[in-house]
Amino acid sequence: MLWTRTFIPTMKETPEGAEIPSHVLMLRAGLVAQVMAGAYTYLPLGLRSLRKAAQIVREEMDAAGAIELAMPCMSPTSLWEQTGRVEAFGNVLVSFSLPRQNRKVQVTLGPTHEEIVTDYMSRQISSYRQMPITVYQITTKFRNEERPRFGVMRTSEFLMKDAYSFDATVESLGHSYDAMYAAYCRIFERCSLEYLPVEAESGPIGGDASHEFMIPAENGEDTVLHCVECGYAANQERAEVGARDLVRPDVPLDELQRVDTPNCTTIEQVSGLLKRRPQDLIKTLIYSADGKPVVVLIRGDHEANEAKIRRAMGAETLELAEPDVIGRVTGAPVGFAGPVRLAEKLPIWADRDVQRSVNAVTGANAADVHLTGVNLGRDFEVDRFDDLRSAVDGDPCPRCSSSLRLRHSIEVGHVFKLGTKYSESLGARFADEKEQLHPLIMGCYGIGVNRILAGLIETNHDANGIVWPVALAPYELLVVPLKVNDEETMSVAGKLHDDLEAAGIEVLLDDRTARPGVKFKDADLIGIPLRVVIGPRGLKEGKLEVKWRWQEEAEMIDLEGAAEKLVEWIVQERKDSARFLGR
RNA sequence: CAGGACGUAGGAAAGCCUGGUACUCCGCGUGCCUUGGGAGCACGAGAUCGCUGGUUUGAAUCCAGCCGUCCUGACCA
Numbered sequence: 001m002l003w004t005r006t007f008i009p010t011m012k013e014t015p016e017g018a019e020i021p022s023h024v025l026m027l028r029a030g031l032v033a034q035v036m037a038g039a040y041t042y043l044p045l046g047l048r049s050l051r052k053a054a055q056i057v058r059e060e061m062d063a064a065g066a067i068e069l070a071m072p073c074m075s076p077t078s079l080w081e082q083t084g085r086v087e088a089f090g091n092v093l094v095s096f097s098l099p100r101q102n103r104k105v106q107v108t109l110g111p112t113h114e115e116i117v118t119d120y121m122s123r124q125i126s127s128y129r130q131m132p133i134t135v136y137q138i139t140t141k142f143r144n145e146e147r148p149r150f151g152v153m154r155t156s157e158f159l160m161k162d163a164y165s166f167d168a169t170v171e172s173l174g175h176s177y178d179a180m181y182a183a184y185c186r187i188f189e190r191c192s193l194e195y196l197p198v199e200a201e202s203g204p205i206g207g208d209a210s211h212e213f214m215i216p217a218e219n220g221e222d223t224v225l226h227c228v229e230c231g232y233a234a235n236q237e238r239a240e241v242g243a244r245d246l247v248r249p250d251v252p253l254d255e256l257q258r259v260d261t262p263n264c265t266t267i268e269q270v271s272g273l274l275k276r277r278p279q280d281l282i283k284t285l286i287y288s289a290d291g292k293p294v295v296v297l298i299r300g301d302h303e304a305n306e307a308k309i310r311r312a313m314g315a316e317t318l319e320l321a322e323p324d325v326i327g328r329v330t331g332a333p334v335g336f337a338g339p340v341r342l343a344e345k346l347p348i349w350a351d352r353d354v355q356r357s358v359n360a361v362t363g364a365n366a367a368d369v370h371l372t373g374v375n376l377g378r379d380f381e382v383d384r385f386d387d388l389r390s391a392v393d394g395d396p397c398p399r400c401s402s403s404l405r406l407r408h409s410i411e412v413g414h415v416f417k418l419g420t421k422y423s424e425s426l427g428a429r430f431a432d433e434k435e436q437l438h439p440l441i442m443g444c445y446g447i448g449v450n451r452i453l454a455g456l457i458e459t460n461h462d463a464n465g466i467v468w469p470v471a472l473a474p475y476e477l478l479v480v481p482l483k484v485n486d487e488e489t490m491s492v493a494g495k496l497h498d499d500l501e502a503a504g505i506e507v508l509l510d511d512r513t514a515r516p517g518v519k520f521k522d523a524d525l526i527g528i529p530l531r532v533v534i535g536p537r538g539l540k541e542g543k544l545e546v547k548w549r550w551q552e553e554a555e556m557i558d559l560e561g562a563a564e565k566l567v568e569w570i571v572q573e574r575k576d577s578a579r580f581l582g583r
Numbered sequence: 584c585a586g587g588a589c590g591u592a593g594g595a596a597a598g599c600c601u602g603g604u605a606c607u608c609c610g611c612g613u614g615c616c617u618u619g620g621g622a623g624c625a626c627g628a629g630a631u632c633g634c635u636g637g638u639u640u641g642a643a644u645c646c647a648g649c650c651g652u653c654c655u656g657a658c659c660a
Contacts, residue, residue: 016594037653085660088660091658092660111660221659482618485618515620515622
């Protein structure tokens with residue numbers, strides 16, 4: 001392809017509003033252009049990379065035995081009402097009505113396709129003999145993001161691969177799940193991405209039923225905890241805190257005292273006023289678990305983990321109690337709750353680290369007053385200790401004696417054992433060998449294709465631009481003739497381009513009449529892996545200058561036989577990405 | 584949803600406080616010159632200063648409302 005025959009609007013300056021590297025570079029390199037917050041046009045280079053990522057996903061899905069189909073973006077809203085997801089998704093759902101002659105049809109643009117695929121497959125599958133089966137598609141999904149951000153990373157419209165497995169037994173589901181898990185590992189390896197499968201919220205099946213595939217990145221929105229020693233990795237919602245010393249330090253107990261703390265309702269304010277460290281405070285949170293108020297105690301410097309609390313309590317729903325409930329059960333306005341002398345007798349749960357708290361500070365259950373010298377056993381009792389807080393960097397690993405590292409990351413994939421959630425609500429059943437009817441046992445598996453690109457760029461760039469691996473690069477090789485008006489230069493460039501293209505190499509020829517500096521800058525910016533410069537210096541000696549994007553120095557190769565050599569390099573790199581990974 | 588910032592030509596960005604002809608750089612067009620890391624000179628085209636209303640002799644500038652964009656947090660099957 002000739003540069004002047006395609007469309008590559010590069011930018012020298014960073015457009016206003018772009019902050020993180022992947023967003024800045026995708027705009028500057030002419031990969032994408034914003035249409036509105038949360039919606040982007042894919043320009044030729046961006047589209048080529050996006051398609052390459054999608055193709056890798058497709059090939060590995062096919063290899064794993066999944067069957068491709070394409071479901072529509074539009075679906076009847078009634079389908080989403082049946083599963084209760086109109087409410088569950090809320091504003092995320094993009095819905096509108098279509099006039100159809102004398103009536104109106106309520107339509108929802110699919111944020112995912114469980115309802116649609118289950119509805120269809122339930123009519124096709126009636127016997128256990130028709131399973132297992134896994135279907136997938138690569139289509140545009142719609143999720144209204146109230147706050148789109150980070151460029152292509154978080155948009156309201158995005159390309160997603162979603163697969164759905166249907167099995168007759170939980171054991172069989174395990175095999176379907178494992179096949180997808182393995183396919184995901186191959187996909188991200190082929191994309192040359194550094195990725196981390198982490199344990200995630202397990203849902204109805206329980207146990208080892210959900211993994212997220214994460215790209216560790218500074219600007220990632222998700223947080224995972226990872227043990228380098230044993231490999232344990234989990235998202236923050238899920239990550240357990242390992243065993244640690246919970247014996248209370250042997251220090252004399254202070255007297256319980258009331259202190260005035262006017263308008264101090266936060267840990268920060270109280271610790272600042274009383275000159276006590278946050279970890280010397282105990283947060284007292286009033287939750288409403290399935291509608292019933294409960295007290296949760298967390299050390300001041302820790303964060304309550306609502307998923308853990310809900311699991312521990314076995315509750316369906318959990319939310320912070322309303323201010324009037326808090327006022328009633330504590331006898332104080334929000335911000336002054338404490339476990340000592342609550343207005344109402346409530347179950348008190350506490351995170352394990354509270355066991356170590358001594359002479360702590362808590363709210364006094366009275367406006368503008370806190371207590372100091374609060375001690376477990378003497379001043380209050382706890383009904384149950386459990387792991388109720390979010391793990392933090394440096395916490396002990398739950399699987400070995402090492403410690404956890406906190407890493408920000410970008411979620412690019414998710415595999416999930418769904419169980420019978422949707423098949424039950426949609427009446428999707430099959431008959432077993434004894435003609436007994438059971439709901440289909442499902443799994444769902446998603447990959448954000450756009451995020452593969454954003455994640456790759458976010459973790460593979462330098463000061464000058466993108467550094468693509470061959471697997472995802474819009475073109476594999478860039479030919480840069482320095483003197484476009486020189487006949488010899490251009491004939492060598494044209495021949496090289498044609499020979500490479502004939503050999504199946506994706507080659508871009510920068511035929512612009514621009515000065516060398518401009519071409520070099522753009523070459524670095526768009527990040528094509530292999531750059532071949534044809535200039536007067538080398539040409540005199542019958543040589544070409546070649547350089548991988550991630551290398552500092554170029555090397556000269558003979559013009560004679562250059563095409564063959566370059567083809568060989570690219571073909572080799574396609575196979576194993578060894579040069580990219582070993583850079 | 585809470586808090587904050589911003590909106591001036593295709594891109595970046597000054598002017599706004601203190602009201603009067605919109606500064607500059609990049610890009611674009613023409614010509615000369617130059618040709619290995621975003622060259623130089625000259626001439627030129629390109630702007631309803633986000634929108635609506637108000638104040639004023641006069642509004643990019645002051646006031647009000649709205650729209651849009653970005654950031655932090657909340658939310659995220």
